[in-house]
Amino acid sequence: MKIYKKQGDTIQIICPPEEFVQKGDYLLIEDKKLRKGLIVQVVDIQFANLPGILEDILRDVMTEDSVQGCDYDPFRVSSQIEVLKDTRLLVCKIRGAIDDGKPRQDASWLPSRTASSIVPYPIERLASTKDGRRPLTLGRTRSDILTVDVKMLDGKLNIITGKKGVGKSHLSKLLVLSLVKNGAPCLILDINGEYVNIGRGKGNEPNSVAERIFVLTPGQNLRFSLAGVGLRAFLDTMIYALDLPRTSSKVFSRIWSELERSGNLNLNALNETIRRFGCHESVREAIYSRFNTLLDLELFTDDPSQAFDFSFFEKRMSEGSAFIINMKDEHSISRRLIVELFISKLTEQLSEMKLRAVFLFAEEAHFYLRETYWDDIVTRMRHLGVFTTFITNQPDTVQESVYRQADNIFMFNFTNEHDLDAVSKVAKIDAESLRLIVKDLPVHNCLVVGDIVRNFPVVVNVEPLNVQTMGQTRKFFQD
Amino acid sequence: MEDSKTTLLPDFLLDLSSESMRTINGGSFEPRELSTAEISLEEEIDEDPAINLKDTPMLSKPTPIPATLGNCSVVAVDVSSIRVGESEQGLLYSLRGALVWREGSSYNFTRCGPLTFHVNDAIARSLNKRSYAKEDLTYSAWSPMTERVLARLRNTLERWMQKIACSRFSKGIVLLDGSLTAGTPDNPTVYVEELLNRARENSNVVIAFSKETRLCYSGKRITRLLDEADPPCMLDIDRLIAPQFPSTPVRLMGRVYVAKLAQISFPFRVDIDRQLPEESGIAAVGRLINSDLVEQGYPETLRLAHILSTFTANEVLAIQRHLSIEYGLRLAPRFSFRRSLFGPFGTSTEAS
Secondary structure (H helix, E strand, C coil): CEEEECCCCEEEECCCCCCCCCCCCCCEEECCCCEEEEEEEEEEECCCCCCCHHHHHHHHHHHHHCCEEEECCCCCHHHHHHHCCCCCEEEEEEEEEEEEEEEEECCCCCCCCCEEEEEEECCCCCCCCEEEEEECEEEECCCEEEEEEEEHHHHEEEEECCCCEEEEEHHHHHHHHHHCCCCCCCCEECCCCCCCCCCCCCCECCCCHHHHEEEEEEEEEECHHHHHHHHHHHCCCCCCCCCHHHHHHHHHHHHHHHHCCCCCCCCHHHHHHHHHHCCCHHHHHHHHHHHHHHHHHEEEEEEECCCCCCCHHHHHHCCEEEEECCCCCCHHHHHHHHHHHHHHHHHHHHHHHCCCEEEEEEEHHCCCCCCCCCCHHHHHHHHCCEEEEEEEECHHHHHHHHHHHCCEECCCCCCCHHHHHHHHCCCCHHHHHHHHHHCCCCCCEEEEHHHHHHCCEEEEEEEECCCCCCCCCCCCCCC | CCCHHHHHHHHHHHHHHHHHHCCCCCCCEECCCCCCCCCCCCCCCCCCEEEEECCCCCCCCCEEEECCCCCCCEEEEEEEEEEEEEECCEEEEEEEEEEEEECEEEEEEEEEEEEEEEECHHHHHHHCCHHHHHHHCCCCCCCCCCHHHHHHHHHHHHHHHHHHHHHHHHCCEEEECCEECCEEEEEHHHHHHHHHHHHCCCCEEEEEEECCCCCEEEEEEEEHHHHHCCEEEEECCCHHHHHHHHCCCCCEEEEEEEEEEECCCCCEEEEECCCCCCHHHHHHHHHHHHHHHHHHHHHHHHHHHHHHCCHHHHHHHHHHHHHHHHHEEEEECCHHHHHHHHHHHCCCHHHH
């Protein structure tokens, strides 16, 4: 392989056909005289534009069907012609350098065009954290296994995105299991019921973390007591999930406080008090209609044995567990309500230092996350200890600020230009590389970008997982 | 033709190629620079200036080519040469030949080469010393001028392949690129005689098509004589040309015509074996029209032979790569006095 051209941070390399190179691979351009090397990543593979190639191909096209024949080539020169026709041009991006054996992120010099050697470079050497205390095998690159430290997800904002059926949830489960194994608390907002069997292997056998996985199904084992939720979380839910006007919320606070003072905070009493409370009719109507919606959803109970115990939640989360909120088949209002309630409660617990941190996994968050939460998650809640991983196949539903602030991005295949436009806003990789690599990623392969791979974008074939698959689309034809 | 594939390349040319290439083993060479701007890569042998035929009232009218019913085999041969680089001692040239034949409605080909030669004075001396003349080479005397050596090597391969074509086919038409004029130092009569003899033995008719002609009449190229003619037709101009070569060794071994073979087509100079009766020659052209496609007045078989033998820029690069792998040739950049003396202040073109 030889350097052909350099323009900006792009280096073009002429590559003979016998070298097997794929998009995403890393190469080391080593200048032995300077004792330096340039680390580049292949972002596109093209045919080398040789002089006369069009003429050659036209001749082949003209004669291949209509003229049959054979070549007598005593010196076997034609094999070289085939080699030249298949010679490729590798479009590479400079990702770093090696100076006297030490890796660097910057490279402000140029290797010799003629004297440099170009060889495949196992990027795991730089991107992996094999010596980490909490190893997580993300998968395989073309050269080796890529192991990272789960710690690299701590305090980070992550995005897992890609089109439908490429393995997003699979990777998400891998991360959740690894976090739980390492004692981290996880809360999963599971919109499709894909995570409910995460504690079981394909043969339905419980795995090593099965006892630390808790699946909460609204209306079944997830019902709340008014006292357990508390005024603040309840009010937030009324305001943000059910659009209770601010003036009405003040009246509702007074009603709640009155009942709390009298030691009579239950659903019946609340219902009665709202009906008879001295306030403007429209305010009463606003509160009453929303309260009835809550009652209809059957998410609240006065029976303490049926109510979700937030102190249990705190305890198990602190020990390192995953709580999965199964929102499959839930009404959109119910989803928004539950999420609002949980996030509000989480914020409260984190503010009061009852919890150290939570790894929040949010699948298709646009279905249940209110507009104002996006910025909140990126800024305020992150400081409180909510480290979110968004998982989506509709990248344009995630706000641009999230892409810009994301610390780790796991991108699976996208072919649609509109989707590529959305994901190309990430700050950790140039848009050109992202577009070129992501477009051609096979299923279960993802481009990992960010702190977790020490900012060397790596294409990984995600590690297989012995977990029951629940995310597959139900089919009519079974054969 | 499959079984005669190896015989299409004469052993002595293979040996000569290997022998000449060994003389630069491990040396350096300047590869021919190729760019997309370079339209024609084909090595054209320098031609003499135009020959003006005398105006005469003897010039007859074009003869219509009679329609024929029968089909016959059509076979065509073409050879190309190309300069691939320069060594310190000489030039590196490659040759390739293509033999294309049409039987029924299908076209077939056998392509031979490329053969690369290190063309210098040594190869010329070597040829003389080894007396190839006895067996295969019958050139009068080898000139030390390397550019003539190429013409002779190319002619040798071309005539050899033409001879094979005339021998392996029967009752067909053998199409050649160029004319049937011979007798120059680079194009000995003996080769043409031999191939015509072989053709006659096998009841083949040899017809040569010239894409370019230097013959002029009344100040215009002879092909203009058929501007107004109704195709398919031929105009006999043999009587005008013969007096041009009264006492030279050059021999017109074909009867010379200008032919226009199809509507909306170009006229070409066409040479037909002189020893055949004139009517047989014209009838053969009729059979050709019936047996082959003659788009734009040029036989498809011959067009394919040309396409298959010519080198593309990509192939030249491949040959250069082959030379560096096989003979350890080191590619050296072309030395330029202008660049050396004036550096960046010289002009970009190599003005002489």
